[in-house]
Amino acid sequence: MSTETGRARPSGRRPGDSGTRDAILTAALTLFAERGYDGSSIRAIATAAGVDPALVRHFFGDKDGLFAAAIGSVTPGLLVVALGDDPAAAGRSLADAYLGMWENPATRPVLLALVRSATTSPAAAHMLREVIGAKLRHVAGLDGVAPDRVALAASQLLGVAVARHVIGLEPVVALSHEELVERVAPGIQRCLTGDG
């Protein structure tokens, strides 16, 4: 396992390391998004990044560590969505922001990686809970809403995104992003604030 000579703590990094590290993270995110956690080996990720698997382990330890780093490399800013000050518009804002992240090539791989991995990997499921549960609660505009309301709204939006981007459910794929937001916003709004 520890075949790497300079495995002196992930500290002793030399100049040039950060480019290699980024290349590994990008390759990892791409593979996790396409194949899920179980389907992506450290070896395959190393090959995609053009490095030795030992280097991947040097930087990230095991696959869990690599997964966490790959997801974390994008998520910090991912859910910083200002929903505005109008509680009556929170449903639409949340639906637009969340489903919009699935349409965005910069953020979609993270969401795909989480969903494709969370269904079979407990570690990935844990991370998805964190993202949905902890982070979503801190989204501006949702801080006054009960956690179970936020969780139910997020769950339903997750289902719509999975139907559209993972399962490819025809009628959901056929709608434009705007139409989709239009259609689900009232239900999400009701879920968040109990308004009719």
Place this chain on the structure above:
Amino acid sequence: MSTETGRARPSGRRPGDSGTRDAILTAALTLFAERGYDGSSIRAIATAAGVDPALVRHFFGDKDGLFAAAIGSVTPGLLVVALGDDPAAAGRSLADAYLGMWENPATRPVLLALVRSATTSPAAAHMLREVIGAKLRHVAGLDGVAPDRVALAASQLLGVAVARHVIGLEPVVALSHEELVERVAPGIQRCLTGDG
């Protein structure tokens, strides 16, 4: 999907075969539910069923065939849900029936197998589309509802079920089945019929 006896092609079946066949299907469903399509090999399924892998191939061909048969062994009756004659109650009936199938030990493995597999296997995603799209449209009480409305309602219910049973999202897990139905029914109703 005719999983029944009249499958005379991969034949030469002798008396006693149907018990073996059922044992393979049960083992397959269990493994697909726990590990998903990618994580379940024909060899592992054969071992769980106590048979030779060659016998699995004899009955079902490849893994796709086995997956289809395992899902089909339960789904025919799965979605025969009478939603009643009251269109205003369709949202609640659908939510109760669908989420109830996830609570039911007899049907949950099929749903878990589909979800755990559909995120990484195109063949499984296809079957899930079939189950959601084609079969759900024929549920009594939904025949007059536009397919995109049914698909969006089903997607949101799928998201709730995944959050509860796969991801384990705390606030969604904490609710009872009845509370959950209570909370999502109005949004599903609005989605189905456009009512307030």
